[in-house]
Amino acid sequence: MSKAITWEVTGQDGEARTGIIKTRRSVIETPVFMPVGTQGTVKGVRFEWLENELDARIILGNTYHLFLRPGHEVIRQLGGLHRFSTWDRSLLTDSGGFQVFSLTDLRKLTEEGVEFRSHIDGSKKFLSPEVSMEVQAALGSDIVMVFDECPPGDAGHERTKQSLQLTARWAKRSKDKFNELQIEGADTGGRDGNRQALFGIIQGAGHLDLREESLTRTVDIGFDGYAIGGLSVGEEKPVMYGVLEHIAPKMPSDAPRYLMGVGTPEDLIEAVYRGVDMFDCVMPTRNGRTGGVFTSRGKLNIRNAKFTLDDEPLDPECSCSVCRRYSRGYLRHLYQAGEMLAATLISHHNLAFYLNTMKDTREAIKDRRFATFRKEFLARTCGNEDEQV
Numbered sequence: 001m002s003k004a005i006t007w008e009v010t011g012q013d014g015e016a017r018t019g020i021i022k023t024r025r026s027v028i029e030t031p032v033f034m035p036v037g038t039q040g041t042v043k044g045v046r047f048e049w050l051e052n053e054l055d056a057r058i059i060l061g062n063t064y065h066l067f068l069r070p071g072h073e074v075i076r077q078l079g080g081l082h083r084f085s086t087w088d089r090s091l092l093t094d095s096g097g098f099q100v101f102s103l104t105d106l107r108k109l110t111e112e113g114v115e116f117r118s119h120i121d122g123s124k125k126f127l128s129p130e131v132s133m134e135v136q137a138a139l140g141s142d143i144v145m146v147f148d149e150c151p152p153g154d155a156g157h158e159r160t161k162q163s164l165q166l167t168a169r170w171a172k173r174s175k176d177k178f179n180e181l182q183i184e185g186a187d188t189g190g191r192d193g194n195r196q197a198l199f200g201i202i203q204g205a206g207h208l209d210l211r212e213e214s215l216t217r218t219v220d221i222g223f224d225g226y227a228i229g230g231l232s233v234g235e236e237k238p239v240m241y242g243v244l245e246h247i248a249p250k251m252p253s254d255a256p257r258y259l260m261g262v263g264t265p266e267d268l269i270e271a272v273y274r275g276v277d278m279f280d281c282v283m284p285t286r287n288g289r290t291g292g293v294f295t296s297r298g299k300l301n302i303r304n305a306k307f308t309l310d311d312e313p314l315d316p317e318c319s320c321s322v323c324r325r326y327s328r329g330y331l332r333h334l335y336q337a338g339e340m341l342a343a344t345l346i347s348h349h350n351l352a353f354y355l356n357t358m359k360d361t362r363e364a365i366k367d368r369r370f371a372t373f374r375k376e377f378l379a380r381t382c383g384n385e386d387e388q389v
Ligand SMILES: [Zn+2]
Pocket: 314, 315, 318, 319, 320, 321, 322, 323, 324, 349, 350, 352, 353
C-alpha cells in the first residue's frame, strides 16, 4: 500500500529543519502551526479567511468533541468531516485521549479503554484504541493520532512508566485496527479511496529515561509520523525544553515530528530550535476571545484602559487584514461592548501572527540564519508584556 502522506526534509540549520508534508489535499511546509478546529470550526474564524488570507494548509479536529456531538455517525452520513464542514485542505484529528483525561472527572480506566461521562449530558461513553480509530475513520481526517493515556504532568516515575507501557499497548492496538479499516477501505471518509496516515505518540512526562523507552517502543511499532505528548501540562518551561532537547533529535529524521498542544510563539521557536516540525495550540483563538493579542513586540491585552485612545493597529509590523484596517482603540471598544466581532478579529490577527511567525522561521532556516532569528525574536517578544494574557 502506498503511503498516505509523504515527507521530505528540505533544509537544516542546527537541529532546526524545514520540510514538506504532502497529503492528497494539500502541500504543507514545515515548521507548521495548525489552527485548532475543536468542533469542526476554528472558533470565530471563517474557512474563507483561513484559506485565502491566512493560507492555513492543515487544521485540527477534536475526536472527543465530535464523537459526543454531533456524533461520528452523523458526520459519516454527511460524507466525513471535510465534506460536512467544507474544509477541503488537510485535517489532523487527535484521538480523544487528552480530552478524556483532562476534561472529564468521571472515568474508569481499564486495559480495554476508558469509560467516562459526557461533559454535555452526563451520559456514559466509552473510548478505546479501536473506537478512536473507528471514529477517526468516520471523520475521514488525513492524519490520525493513536489513542494514548495522558497521565497528570506531575505523575511520579512509576505511575508514568505504567502509563507509557499502556500507551504502547494501545498504540499497537490502534495500528492494528487502523490497518484493518484502511484495508477494508471502509468509511475513511475521503475521496478516491484516500488512505489516512497514522502518527504515534511519545509519552513519559519529564522523565528522560521514560521518554526514551516510549520512543523506542513507538518507533518499533512504526508510524507515518511521531508526536510528543504530555508537555505543556503544567510543568516548568526548562523541563519541557529539556525533554525536547533530549528526545527530538533521537526521533526518526525521516518522519515529521509533532509537538502536541504547544504553545506560545516563544515555545514554538524554542521547539523548532530543538528539531520539531509541527504544532497546534488553542492559544491564538482562546486568548483572542478574551482580548489577548500576540504581537511582534510581545503580548498585550486589549482590555487595558491604556488602549482607549490608541489609534495604532494591534501590531504595526503585521500586514493582516485586521491590522491594515482597525485600531486598538476600536477593537478595545468592541471588546468592552461585548461585540462578537472583537473575538473574531483578534483571533484572526493572532492566527496571522502564528502562521507568519512560522513562515519567517522557515525562511530563516532555509537561509541558515535561524540562531540569529531565534535570538532576535525572543529578545523582542519576551519580557515585553503589558500584562499576562
Ligand atoms: Zn494583524
